Structures are given as structure tokens and as C-alpha cells.
Amino acid sequence: MASLDDLKKRIASVKSTQKITKAMKMVxxxxxxxxxxxxxxxxPYSEKMNNIILNLSEGISDKENAxxxxxxxxxxxxxxxxxxxxxxxxxxxxxxxxxxxxxSYFSRLSGEGKELKIxxxxxxxxxxxxxxxxxxxIENISFKNSKNANFFDAExxxxxxxxxxxxxxxxxxxIFFNQFKNVITQIPQAQQIIPLKTxxxxxxxxxxxxxxxxxxxxxxxxLLPKNISTQxxxxxxxxxxxxxxxxxxxxxxATRNAGEMVDKLTIEYNRxxxxxxxxxxxxxxxxxxSL
Amino acid sequence: xxxxxKLEVVNxxxxxxxxxxxxxxxxxxxxxxxxxxxxxxxIISFLKPGIIKIYSKLGEExxxxxxxxxxxKNNNLSILTSSxxxxxxxxxxKIDEMLRAAEEETAKDNISDQAKxxxxxxxxxxxxIN
Numbered sequence: 001m002a003s004l005d006d007l008k009k010r011i012a013s014v015k016s017t018q019k020i021t022k023a024m025k026m027v028x029x030x031x032x033x034x035x036x037x038x039x040x041x042x043x044p045y046s047e048k049m050n051n052i053i054l055n056l057s058e059g060i061s062d063k064e065n066a067x068x069x070x071x072x073x074x075x076x077x078x079x080x081x082x083x084x085x086x087x088x089x090x091x092x093x094x095x096x097x098x099x100x101x102x103x104s105y106f107s108r109l110s111g112e113g114k115e116l117k118i119x120x121x122x123x124x125x126x127x128x129x130x131x132x133x134x135x136x137x138i139e140n141i142s143f144k145n146s147k148n149a150n151f152f153d154a155e156x157x158x159x160x161x162x163x164x165x166x167x168x169x170x171x172x173x174x175i176f177f178n179q180f181k182n183v184i185t186q187i188p189q190a191q192q193i194i195p196l197k198t199x200x201x202x203x204x205x206x207x208x209x210x211x212x213x214x215x216x217x218x219x220x221x222x223l224l225p226k227n228i229s230t231q232x233x234x235x236x237x238x239x240x241x242x243x244x245x246x247x248x249x250x251x252x253x254a255t256r257n258a259g260e261m262v263d264k265l266t267i268e269y270n271r272x273x274x275x276x277x278x279x280x281x282x283x284x285x286x287x288x289x290s291l
Numbered sequence: 292x293x294x295x296x297k298l299e300v301v302n303x304x305x306x307x308x309x310x311x312x313x314x315x316x317x318x319x320x321x322x323x324x325x326x327x328x329x330x331x332x333x334i335i336s337f338l339k340p341g342i343i344k345i346y347s348k349l350g351e352e353x354x355x356x357x358x359x360x361x362x363x364k365n366n367n368l369s370i371l372t373s374s375x376x377x378x379x380x381x382x383x384x385k386i387d388e389m390l391r392a393a394e395e396e397t398a399k400d401n402i403s404d405q406a407k408x409x410x411x412x413x414x415x416x417x418x419x420i421n
Contacts, residue, residue, distance in 0.1 A: 045302065
């Protein structure tokens with residue numbers, strides 16, 4: 001059994017760990033509020049963008065010659081996967097959930113004999129993927145220096161993707177991110193962005209005929225790259241809200257576990273202290289008796 | 292009958308501006324300035340660098356935009372843009388800086404005609420504000 005002194009030290013160390021996790025939880029809670037606000041504020045833009053694209057793609061006259069970003073290259077041999085994770089750890093299953101989702105997608109692809117290319121956004125994803133898929137990673141982007149998700153960063157990512165698409169380096173592009181549902185639930189998502197999947201949703205459809213200026217094709221050519229930035233930005237916002245949520249609940253758990261551990265150790269400490277006292281008493285009494 | 296319609300300006304980060312009492316909006320559409328009044332036909336267009344003028348009861352407001360898309364439908368005007376600034380809030384030093392960056396850009400010779408056209412537009416607009 002550990003000595004009294006050891007136990008005392010352990011209790012102290014668990015207590016200070018608990019202090020840290022508690023502080024991290026507070027910080028995450030504060031950041032979560034902001035990230036959630038940002039995610040909510042960013043929604044109208046991406047929704048409107050989606051609507052416009054939907055209306056446009058319906059109105060397009062010549063489907064054969066539609067921009068490639070919309071219709072795809074006509075092949076599906078090379079897949080580009082953009083795995084978006086965080087730059088920091090200690091956020092529970094946040095990163096590993098995305099990685100898990102991505103990995104199962106990767107193995108399905110390789111089962112079908114497709115070629116795979118990976119871009120990682122965020123250093124944690126890169127760390128986890130490079131062991132197994134290191135040769136597949138063609139780019140690693142990290143925004144360690146930017147505090148919040150911002151549109152400028154999203155544009156950087158989308159520029160890289162579009163450039164590669166123009167060079168015909170891939171046929172299909174999918175992004176992986178965590179969708180924020182609530183503090184304890186984040187749903188890993190795989191979303192195909194090239195070619196664009198237009199959800200056929202009757203609600204969003206409009207009966208109106210739009211006037212286009214300039215014509216549909218030209219607007220689409222301009223709009224599609226923007227839409228990719230928007231989608232990536234949306235993913236980044238969702239991701240940052242999810243990250244804070246995941247961190248908050250992970251730290252909450254850690255704090256609670258530390259509390260339990262302190263309780264257990266305290267009982268053990270008291271017990272062994274009592275045992276020592278009893279032992280001493282017995283020694284004294286039996287010493288007195290023998291006299 | 293009222294001649295007012297709804298306007299919403301959103302940028303990727305947030306809803307920038309929302310008004311439901313505008314009477315006229317003039318936007319710098321790609322093929323020339325376009326004034327939108329109530330009951331305009333549904334239209335989608337995109338913007339080039341320029342000034343958005345919003346007229347309402349309160350008077351005139353001016354915003355500088357670099358790019359964007361507009362959609363008008365059922366008397367709802369949505370302007371989606373990633374770069375919009377209230378002209379009142381634009382400081383001279385900032386405008387100068389933007390001008391300088393744009394001038395550097397246009398001096399490069401590897402840019403496409405369309406990009407050059409857009410940048411030239413930007414310079415022109417910035418000069419008028421200045």
C-alpha cells in the first residue's frame with residue numbers, strides 16, 4: 001500500500017488537474033457561445049447562396065455544357081477528400097470521429113478501386129492520418145494563427161481545391177467535418193462539393209422565371225467557386241462550434257472524474273491514516289501489558 | 292400604396308443589414324448600374340466593384356462593395372457579398388491602402404482581361420470616394 005505521503009501528493013496532483021480541466025471547460029463554454037453565434041449568423045448567407053444556385057441550375061438551358069464544377073468531369077476515378085479537423089487537442093472524440101468517418105470512406109473507395117487524394121485542414125487530422133495514409137496526403141493546411149474561422153481562410157482552401165480541379169487532378173471532391181447539433185452531439189458529415197449535388201427539394205423550388213444578367217452560364221461560372229468557399233466556410237463554422245462543444249463536454253467529464261478520484265483517494269488516505277493510528281495504539285497497549 | 296420593399300444584405304459572417312422600408316436600391320451590376328424599385332421582375336445578377344445606394348424614408352445610404360450576387364424575388368432583395376463597407380466608416384488611409392493594392396495588382400501582366408477590368412473598376416470607384 002502506498003504510504004501516506006504518496007497519497008497526499010496524488011490527491012494534490014489530481015486536484016490541480018481538476019482545476020485545469022475546470023478552467024478549460026469555462027473557456028470552452030465562453031468560446032462555444034461565440035462560435036455558435038457565428039455559425040448561426042453565417043447560415044443566411046449559405047442558405048441564400050444555395051437557393052440561388054438551385055434556381056440557377058434549374059434554369060440552365062444547356063446541361064451538356066454546364067460548368068464542370070456543377071456537372072463534374074464525367075468520371076469518378078480520382079477522389080479528393082478534404083478532412084477538416086481542429087488544430088488543438090483535448091476535445092474528446094471530436095477529431096477521431098471525423099477521422100473515423102473519413103477512414104471508413106477511404107476504405108470503401110479503395111475497395112472500389114478508386115484513386116484517393118487527401119487534403120487535411122487542421123493539424124490534428126494530419127497527425128492522425130499521416131501514419132496510414134501519409135502517401136495520399138497532398139496538402140496540409142492549418143490555420144493555427146487565426147483565432148476564429150474567417151471567410152478569408154475558407155477562400156484560401158477553396159482556391160487550392162479549384163486550382164487542382166482545373167488541372168484535372170481529381171474528379172470528385174468531398175469534405176469531412178463535424179456538424180454541430182448540440183453541446184454533447186456532433187455529427188460527422190461527408191459532403192460532396194464537386195460536382196455539386198443539388199438537393200431536389202420542392203420547398204426551395206420557385207415557380208418564378210428569373211431574369212438573368214448576364215446569362216445563366218456566366219453567372220454560374222462566377223458563382224460556383226464562391227459557393228465552394230461558402231460551403232467550406234460553413235463547414236469551418238460548424239467545426240469550430242463543434243470543437244468547443246466537444247471540448248466543453250470532455251472537460252466537464254474530466255472534471256467530474258477527477259472529483260471522483262479525489263474522493264476515492266481521500267477515503268484511502270483516511271483509512272490508512274486510521275490504520276497507522278490503530279497500529280500504534282496496539283503497540284503501545286501491548287507494550288504496557290508486557291510490563 | 293406603399294412603394295417599399297425588403298432588403299437584406301448578408302456577408303458570410305453575418306447578416307450585415309436588413310431593412311424593410313427601402314424605396315429604391317441602385318446596385319453596380321456586372322453589366323452596368325441597375326436601379327431596383329418595387330415589383331421589379333425576379334432577377335439574379337452579380338456585382339462588380341462599385342457603390343450600392345439605398346434610398347429609404349431616412350434618406351440615402353451608400354455602401355462600397357467589391358463583389359457579390361443579388362437576387363430579387365417577390366419584393367425581397369437579397370445582396371450576398373463578401374466585402375461590403377459603409378462609406379461613412381471608410382477612412383482615408385484605408386482607401387489609400389486599398390487603392391495601392393489594386394494598382395499593384397493591375398500592374399501585373401499575367402492577369403486576365405476580366406480580372407483587369409474588375410480591378411480598373413475598383414480603382415475608379417475608390418478614386419471617386421476618395
